[in-house]
Amino acid sequence: MSPGEITTDSWMTGHPPAPDKVIRFGDGSFYQWPQLRWSFNHMEQLVPTKAAWRGPGASRPLERDGARLVESDITLADGTRLSWEEMLSTSHTDALAILHHGKLVYEKYRGEAGPHTPHTLMSCNKSLVGTIAELLIEQEVLDANALVTSVLGELQGSAWADATIRQVMDMVVGMSLDENYLDPTSDVWTFIRSTGMIPADQDNLITLADFLPTIAKEGQHGQVFAYREPNIFVLGWILRRVTGRGLNDLASDLIWQHIGAEHDYLFMVDSVGGETTASATLRDFLRFGLLFTNQGRVGTKQVLPTRVVESILAGGDQEVFAQGDYGNLHDWSYRSQWWYRHVAGRCCPVARGAHGQTLYIDPERDLVIARFGSSPEAPSSLLDPIIWPLVDTITEQLA
Amino acid sequence: MSPGEITTDSWMTGHPPAPDKVIRFGDGSFYQWPQLRWSFNHMEQLVPTKAAWRGPGASRPLERDGARLVESDITLADGTRLSWEEMLSTSHTDALAILHHGKLVYEKYRGEAGPHTPHTLMSCNKSLVGTIAELLIEQEVLDANALVTSVLGELQGSAWADATIRQVMDMVVGMSLDENYLDPTSDVWTFIRSTGMIPADQDNLITLADFLPTIAKEGQHGQVFAYREPNIFVLGWILRRVTGRGLNDLASDLIWQHIGAEHDYLFMVDSVGGETTASATLRDFLRFGLLFTNQGRVGTKQVLPTRVVESILAGGDQEVFAQGDYGNLHDWSYRSQWWYRHVAGRCCPVARGAHGQTLYIDPERDLVIARFGSSPEAPSSLLDPIIWPLVDTITEQLA
Numbered sequence: 127m128s129p130g131e132i133t134t135d136s137w138m139t140g141h142p143p144a145p146d147k148v149i150r151f152g153d154g155s156f157y158q159w160p161q162l163r164w165s166f167n168h169m170e171q172l173v174p175t176k177a178a179w180r181g182p183g184a185s186r187p188l189e190r191d192g193a194r195l196v197e198s199d200i201t202l203a204d205g206t207r208l209s210w211e212e213m214l215s216t217s218h219t220d221a222l223a224i225l226h227h228g229k230l231v232y233e234k235y236r237g238e239a240g241p242h243t244p245h246t247l248m249s250c251n252k253s254l255v256g257t258i259a260e261l262l263i264e265q266e267v268l269d270a271n272a273l274v275t276s277v278l279g280e281l282q283g284s285a286w287a288d289a290t291i292r293q294v295m296d297m298v299v300g301m302s303l304d305e306n307y308l309d310p311t312s313d314v315w316t317f318i319r320s321t322g323m324i325p326a327d328q329d330n331l332i333t334l335a336d337f338l339p340t341i342a343k344e345g346q347h348g349q350v351f352a353y354r355e356p357n358i359f360v361l362g363w364i365l366r367r368v369t370g371r372g373l374n375d376l377a378s379d380l381i382w383q384h385i386g387a388e389h390d391y392l393f394m395v396d397s398v399g400g401e402t403t404a405s406a407t408l409r410d411f412l413r414f415g416l417l418f419t420n421q422g423r424v425g426t427k428q429v430l431p432t433r434v435v436e437s438i439l440a441g442g443d444q445e446v447f448a449q450g451d452y453g454n455l456h457d458w459s460y461r462s463q464w465w466y467r468h469v470a471g472r473c474c475p476v477a478r479g480a481h482g483q484t485l486y487i488d489p490e491r492d493l494v495i496a497r498f499g500s501s502p503e504a505p506s507s508l509l510d511p512i513i514w515p516l517v518d519t520i521t522e523q524l525a
Numbered sequence: 526m527s528p529g530e531i532t533t534d535s536w537m538t539g540h541p542p543a544p545d546k547v548i549r550f551g552d553g554s555f556y557q558w559p560q561l562r563w564s565f566n567h568m569e570q571l572v573p574t575k576a577a578w579r580g581p582g583a584s585r586p587l588e589r590d591g592a593r594l595v596e597s598d599i600t601l602a603d604g605t606r607l608s609w610e611e612m613l614s615t616s617h618t619d620a621l622a623i624l625h626h627g628k629l630v631y632e633k634y635r636g637e638a639g640p641h642t643p644h645t646l647m648s649c650n651k652s653l654v655g656t657i658a659e660l661l662i663e664q665e666v667l668d669a670n671a672l673v674t675s676v677l678g679e680l681q682g683s684a685w686a687d688a689t690i691r692q693v694m695d696m697v698v699g700m701s702l703d704e705n706y707l708d709p710t711s712d713v714w715t716f717i718r719s720t721g722m723i724p725a726d727q728d729n730l731i732t733l734a735d736f737l738p739t740i741a742k743e744g745q746h747g748q749v750f751a752y753r754e755p756n757i758f759v760l761g762w763i764l765r766r767v768t769g770r771g772l773n774d775l776a777s778d779l780i781w782q783h784i785g786a787e788h789d790y791l792f793m794v795d796s797v798g799g800e801t802t803a804s805a806t807l808r809d810f811l812r813f814g815l816l817f818t819n820q821g822r823v824g825t826k827q828v829l830p831t832r833v834v835e836s837i838l839a840g841g842d843q844e845v846f847a848q849g850d851y852g853n854l855h856d857w858s859y860r861s862q863w864w865y866r867h868v869a870g871r872c873c874p875v876a877r878g879a880h881g882q883t884l885y886i887d888p889e890r891d892l893v894i895a896r897f898g899s900s901p902e903a904p905s906s907l908l909d910p911i912i913w914p915l916v917d918t919i920t921e922q923l924a
Binding site for chain 2: 138140141142143148150151152153170171172173174175176177179182183184185242328333334335363366367370388389390395397398399400
């Protein structure tokens with residue numbers, strides 16, 4: 127155990143748990159550290175959820191390969207050398223698994239995590255929602271080039287008034303949002319409370335439908351990559367409006383019933399039942415990633431149409447990405463709620479979520495890496511110095 | 526649609542739902558009528574849950590019989606004749622299904638209910654917990670004749686101080702509990718708030734571990750059937766303490782993974798993560814019932830040991846039951862958190878839950894009837910005048 131890493135074994139254990147070992151959503155303790163290590167592995171025990179059903183069939187086993195990955199040292203950009211165990215603990219890893227040529231070459235769970243324990247995906251959920259959007263475009267239910275307001279009249283007069291659905295999907299909408307996290311009265315806190323992802327004033331609930339229309343335009347659309355949270359809620363709202371269905375039902379019908387999932391995909395909900403982020407098990411997260419190394423197929427069944435897979439694997443505009451404020455990510459792009467790491471001529475989709483949630487797909491190398499974490503700090507940028515050397519080490523070893 | 530029946534189609538639909546169509550747990554609207562019809566079919570979207578996993582396998586199909594039940598009239602004890610449709614609507618039926626010789630001869634969903642929609646079981650969950658207790662007795666993990674306090678030292682000095690675990694299971698513990706539902710300061714409301722099943726004062730949370738030890742003894746144990754809610758929470762506490770596991774994990778490992786369930790069994794939780802009641806789909810509820818017409822087997826696999834099935838099918842003491850205050854139930858008994866209807870020499874286990882939840886098992890006739898409801902009033906006694914003539918009509922027709 128590395129310095130600063132605290133065992134969470136005693137949180138919420140025994141019945142009743144010791145009073146100082148109780149974790150609740152309403153009092154905010156779920157998001158304190160180290161409590162969040164327990165919380166991230168048990169979100170459905172803290173907040174309401176809407177399930178994307180896994181379907182009636184048997185789950186699709188993930189076969190193990192005889193040749194397991196060697197737990198080698200990782201060398202960081204600054205020359206620091208970490209043993210595998212140090213890498214796991216320093217980066218507050220909850221779970222890590224690797225599929226190579228569709229077979230499990232590594233699988234590890236730590237602390238509260240386990241193969242049957244759904245873990246929060248945080249913003250990795252965006253990439254599933256983006257995939258649903260691509261599916262609905264392919265089905266001609268959604269027109270990516272249409273204005274947002276052709277679907278959501280509520281957003282007339284807002285930042286999205288003259289934005290297209292594609293611009294929302296690609297996070298190139300210019301908007302004004304006071305993101306001063308140090309000021310509890312700033313827009314961003316009102317926004318986060320309206321998502322239901324932190325406790326809200328129950329007597330003065332502000333919903334996303336109240337808040338999103340108040341966000342004003344700033345700058346131009348389509349020119350600069352700007353990873354702004356409200357876009358995913360606008361996209362979710364669009365998908366619900368055009369289909370008349372919940373994201374959970376869409377996710378189940380279009381994806382989760384077809385990948386051989388072992389567990390349901392569990393959306394958190396806001397105060398009016400709108401799906402926000404979600405939890406899933408690591409193996410199911412891998413199964414989702416496997417769609418993109420397998421041309422959208424599960425076995426012989428085409429689950430994602432080829433054009434959807436091609437659209438997502440194409441990656442985004444690196445020029446537009448470089449205009450954004452993500453200096454630590456060189457040669458990256460963003461499209462359809464997926465990040466892309468362009469490395470040695472390959473374009474690798476990445477789902478990224480706060481506190482260390484990662485799904486990395488390298489179609490050319492036929493490699494899928496899924497990782498759950500519970501870092502004390504939210505920003506993914508703080509983990510990038512470990513994650514990418516780790517990914518490169520794994521990739522090289524499996525080459 | 527019968528008088529007084531209100532369609533719930535517009536609750537929580539669209540995004541966002543109309544403000545007067547929003548249902549929430551925290552403001553108590555979930556339990557107003559008709560809102561509770563939506564709530565009972567979507568509890569997991571209103572409150573946190575702990576899943577008993579259905580396992581990785583394929584669900585076990587419920588085959589349909591060619592010979593479907595005829596929707597005949599039902600004649601009540603007072604001579605009133607109801608058409609089948611009147612029976613369904615007057616009793617606020619959400620779902621009704623019938624297995625005869627293991628095959629579906631009837632299946633109906635109304636309003637918010639559907640084959641893949643988990644519905645609250647209310648106190649029918651007790652019978653699943655009682656079945657787990659019987660399994661743990663068979664495994665010699667639990668000693669039914671031991672004192673409660675041999676497991677739970679916390680209950681020294683309470684009503685359970687000199688009660689046995691068997692007496693808790695059979696609801697024959699003499700206790701003092703002010704059940705004046707009209708007085709919001711009465712014991713019973715403190716108790717219900719401590720279960721987390723209604724909104725509690727978040728700044729002054731009282732847990733079951735705080736409250737149960739304050740309940741005093743009144744009268745003698747073992748002599749009078751007294752269906753008192755606190756017993757099930759004591760039993761759940763005992764099961765957690767002797768196994769060191771949650772009821773969800775016990776339910777999954779011992780039962781839910783083995784019946785071919787399509788969906789997880791979803792426990793609600795109290796403020797410290799203790800499982801309370803649960804939701805399940807109607808078909809899975811039937812699959813649970815089927816264990817008892819099939820000698821504990823699913824296919825050729827013995828899921829419940831024969832002695833567990835025999836213990837539950839034996840029924841309870843009708844003399845002790847008759848001493849209780851259940852005048853409308855003639856020739857009934859109670860044992861191991863199951864009710865029994867003794868009819869024409871047959872002893873039929875019944876799981877009963879408030880607002881119309883029912884699982885009726887007639888092993889001799891190889892008949893399982895599952896019913897979900899959302900009556901405006903909680904007491905099962907108000908539905909008995911329709912439920913039992915209905916059951917008799919079904920039984921006669923299938924004879």
